[in-house]
Amino acid sequence: MTATPATGDAQCNNLALRKAARYLGATYDMALAPVGLRGTQFSILQKLAARGEMTISNLAETIAMDRTTLASNLKPLAREGLVTVEPSKSDRRARVVDLTADGQSRMKAALPLWREVQSRFEESFGGAEAARLRAALGAVLQTGFEPWAE
Template sequence: MRCAVLNLRKASRVMTRLYEDIMKPSGLLPTQFSLLVAVRARGPVGITRLAEALSMDRTTLTRNLRPLAREGLLTIERASGDRRARQVSLSDAGLARLEVALPLWREAQRRTAELLGEARLDRLLGDLRAVVERGGERIAE
C-alpha cells in the first residue's frame, strides 16, 4: 500500500533486524549503539536535549538509558547547577564497548550500501532527514 507510515515502519523492522544480526557480537542493539554514539558526540548532556536530538520522546529515552546504565556503559548524574537536571555521560566501559561495536556497525553500513547501492542509499538518507526535519516540528509545540 502507498502508505508512508506503513512503509517506514516495515523498512525500519527489516533494517533493524539486519543491523541486529551483524552487531550482535557487540552486545549492543542498534538503538543502544545509536544512543552511545549520540552521548559520546555531545559529552555530558541533559535528557531532554538528548531526546530532541534523537527525535525520541523524553520518557522513552529515560527507559532506553536504563539497560546501558545498568551495564555501566554510561552514567546519569545529578547536575551541579540545576538540581532537577541530570547529565548523561559515556563511561570508559561505554567507550570501550563502542570501539568493539564500530567495526560491526561499519560492516552493517557496507552491507546496506551493497543492498541498495550508494546512490540510492544517499538519496534515502536525505529523504529520511527531510521527514525528521519537516515532520518533527510538532515536538516543539
C-alpha cells in the same frame, strides 16, 4: 462487512516507514549482537562519544526520541556501566547522561560491526541511493509535526 481504508498499504507512509525500520533495525541489531548492543543503544553511545555529556532532553532531541522512551533505553546501559545518568550540576531538575570508559570501549568494539552492516546495506541498496534515503528521512524530521510536544 468490514470497512476498508480509503488508501492501500502502498500509499501509507507510516506502514512503509515502519516496515523498513523494522527490517533494517533487526539487521543492525543482529550485526551488533556479538558485543551485546542493539542498534538504538549503539546510536546513543555513538552520540555521546561524539558530543560528550548531554541532558536527557538534548539527547532525546538529537536522536528524535521522546524522553520517556530514551530513559527506558538508558536503564540497561546504566546497569551495565556504559553510561551514567546523574542530576545536572547547574539545574538539579535536569539529568545528564555521560559515556563511561566501559561505554566508550563497547562502542569502539561495536564500530567495526556497524561499519560492516552499513557497508553491506550500501552495496546492496546503492551508496547514492542510501545517501538520498538518509537525506529524505532527515527531511521528514522537518515536516512540522510535534510528536513529543508537551
